[in-house]
Amino acid sequence: MPQLVADAIVERLRDWGATRVFGYAGDGINSLLGAMQRADGPEYVSTRHEEHAAFSACGHAKYTGEVGVCLATQGPGAIHLLAGLYDAKLDRRPVVAIVGQVVSTALGSGYLQEVDLHTLFKDVCGQYVQTVFAPEQALTALDNAMRTAIATQTPTCLIIPHDVQQAEMPEQTPHTHGVVPSTAISARPRITAPESQIRAAADVLNAGSKVALLVGRGAAGCGEQIADVVDALGAGVTVSLLGKPVLDETQPWHTGVMGHLGTTASAHLMAECDTLLIVGSNDPWTEFYPAPGQARAVQIDVEPKVLGAKYPVDVAVSGDAQQALSDLLPMLSRSTDRTWEQQVHDWTSQWHRIADDRCGAESVNANPEFVVRELSQHLPGNARVAIDVGSSVYWYARHLRLPPEVPAHVSAYLASMGCALPYGIAAKLDAPDRPVVALVGDGAMQMAGLPELITIADRWQQWADPRFVVLVLHNGDLAEVSWEQREMENNPRFDRSQDVPAFPYAAYAEMLGLGSVRITSSDQATEAWKQAFAADRPFVIEAVTDPATPLLPPLMPESKVEAMNEAIAQEDGGDAIRQRVDAQQAAE
Numbered sequence: 071m072p073q074l075v076a077d078a079i080v081e082r083l084r085d086w087g088a089t090r091v092f093g094y095a096g097d098g099i100n101s102l103l104g105a106m107q108r109a110d111g112p113e114y115v116s117t118r119h120e121e122h123a124a125f126s127a128c129g130h131a132k133y134t135g136e137v138g139v140c141l142a143t144q145g146p147g148a149i150h151l152l153a154g155l156y157d158a159k160l161d162r163r164p165v166v167a168i169v170g171q172v173v174s175t176a177l178g179s180g181y182l183q184e185v186d187l188h189t190l191f192k193d194v195c196g197q198y199v200q201t202v203f204a205p206e207q208a209l210t211a212l213d214n215a216m217r218t219a220i221a222t223q224t225p226t227c228l229i230i231p232h233d234v235q236q237a238e239m240p241e242q243t244p245h246t247h248g249v250v251p252s253t254a255i256s257a258r259p260r261i262t263a264p265e266s267q268i269r270a271a272a273d274v275l276n277a278g279s280k281v282a283l284l285v286g287r288g289a290a291g292c293g294e295q296i297a298d299v300v301d302a303l304g305a306g307v308t309v310s311l312l313g314k315p316v317l318d319e320t321q322p323w324h325t326g327v328m329g330h331l332g333t334t335a336s337a338h339l340m341a342e343c344d345t346l347l348i349v350g351s352n353d354p355w356t357e358f359y360p361a362p363g364q365a366r367a368v369q370i371d372v373e374p375k376v377l378g379a380k381y382p383v384d385v386a387v388s389g390d391a392q393q394a395l396s397d398l399l400p401m402l403s404r405s406t407d408r409t410w411e412q413q414v415h416d417w418t419s420q421w422h423r424i425a426d427d428r429c430g431a432e433s434v435n436a437n438p439e440f441v442v443r444e445l446s447q448h449l450p451g452n453a454r455v456a457i458d459v460g461s462s463v464y465w466y467a468r469h470l471r472l473p474p475e476v477p478a479h480v481s482a483y484l485a486s487m488g489c490a491l492p493y494g495i496a497a498k499l500d501a502p503d504r505p506v507v508a509l510v511g512d513g514a515m516q517m518a519g520l521p522e523l524i525t526i527a528d529r530w531q532q533w534a535d536p537r538f539v540v541l542v543l544h545n546g547d548l549a550e551v552s553w554e555q556r557e558m559e560n561n562p563r564f565d566r567s568q569d570v571p572a573f574p575y576a577a578y579a580e581m582l583g584l585g586s587v588r589i590t591s592s593d594q595a596t597e598a599w600k601q602a603f604a605a606d607r608p609f610v611i612e613a614v615t616d617p618a619t620p621l622l623p624p625l626m627p628e629s630k631v632e633a634m635n636e637a638i639a640q641e642d643g644g645d646a647i648r649q650r651v652d653a654q655q656a657a658e
Contacts, residue, residue, distance in 0.1 A: 091141050125488065200227075318474065370394045
């Protein structure tokens with residue numbers, strides 16, 4: 071019996087090593103769904119929305135390093151993929167979107183659900199978007215989509231009209247003009263920086279007396295080399311948000327995350343250094359870098375287009391970070407003056423005291439900083455962590471200590487709410503024997519978390535380790551944006567835009583057959599985490615927290631604080647909020 075294009079596509083995905091496809095059904099992909107039903111893999115995973123399928127595909131790429139695959143029907147299904155695909159594009163992750171389309175004979179007629187999909191995807195999947203019009207084209211197009219995603223670390227898109235899915239494949243690829251054979255194979259090079267770049271970098275670093283390192287996710291696996299560089303130069307280190315899982319945060323030279331959601335120690339480090347080494351980072355928070363002209367800079371990155379893109383650098387090193395650092399180390403002169411090193415350690419110690427005070431501060435209901443920090447004491451060493459966008463990112467960045475080898479992912483550059491549970495589902499399906507933790511605000515939970523709890527409830531009994539813990543920070547407020555209204559706009563909080571409707575998250579989890587607990591004070595957090603990790607099923611911790619907990623950047627100028635406080639004074643209860651802001655600023 072001749073093979074259909076749909077069956078050939080599914081078989082080719084398997085040849086590429088795809089283990090699962092995240093999607094949502096629609097008649098425009100029914101032939102592909104039928105092929106998946108007939109095939110022995112990849113696994114089809116039905117999410118509750120196409121957007122969540124794309125986020126899960128991106129999450130799969132983030133946790134595994136493999137290509138994530140998502141599947142959606144024509145028209146609205148395709149449109150719904152966009153947020154998750156932009157997440158992959160901006161965070162540079164390989165994802166292939168396979169999208170149905172109306173029958174090819176109807177294209178251009180204004181047919182039901184007909185959308186110009188090339189135009190729709192030409193930005194987000196700009197490296198490769200292709201419609202398959204003939205069976206002889208199908209496998210080559212899929213191979214190119216996969217290869218391009220791997221080579222560019224970006225999303226690509228394959229559009230297959232319904233009638234083409236149903237067409238028969240030729241028994242053999244014709245050896246004729248206009249038919250291009252292909253194979254399911256790809257490889258990425260390991261790029262070694264030339265010695266001249268390494269030598270120039272060493273000269274800049276050896277000349278510095280106050281050296282700082284900014285480390286991003288591109289430095290993954292370089293912990294030992296970075297520690298050796300720090301030791302040689304007496305340097306301090308800060309990390310980007312994406313770089314947080316890369317290094318051991320207990321080291322005295324580690325000042326924490328940089329940026330608006332970063333630490334006071336990292337802000338001091340960037341403000342006072344005279345030399346900056348950027349390793350595998352393209353962090354967008356440029357106002358938190360050293361001021362232009364303050365520091366000479368070296369940047370190491372495997373991607374040439376990011377070199378010098380966020381800060382003016384003196385030396386660019388284009389190559390694999392681990393190899394470049396290993397080559398650099400013998401060229402570094404060991405610093406004998408450890409004054410700067412001690413200053414960095416002092417800033418780090420000061421930040422730890424500030425963090426202790428903030429986590430111990432009295433609050434209405436539970437203190438969210440303490441609740442997230444307490445997770446550090448209970449997080450299993452083989453866990454995987456997903457963080458949603460909102461206040462939860464601040465508390466993760468500042469207070470959660472990750473054990474070695476525990477990955478944590480967030481929608482960093484797109485900063486899209488609604489990513490954490492789709493990410494967590496992808497992480498869990500990839501490794502069912504590892505616990506997963508998702509940190510989610512109530513706004514993000516209502517946006518995407520509640521429907522994906524249904525997915526978790528549907529699948530958890532298949533998992534070797536059923537633990538999937540969801541912390542919902544329930545403060546009734548879109549807190550990050552509320553504080554941005556105050557700080558960046560100097561406006562009082564706009565209640566009508568910022569209020570999050572009340573919802574019984576713990577009770578909802580129980581209704582789905584999951585475990586749950588609702589806490590309303592900080593002293594209940596420890597037992598809640600213990601209960602969650604001892605549970606025999608997925609578990610929701612609904613932590614009713616204080617929306618007045620300040621979400622402010624480190625070392626705010628006094629003039630900005632005064633302008634913000636004038637806005638806060640216009641709010642009901644503004645005096646109490648101002649007191650908390652003033653106390654926080656005084657401690658810094």
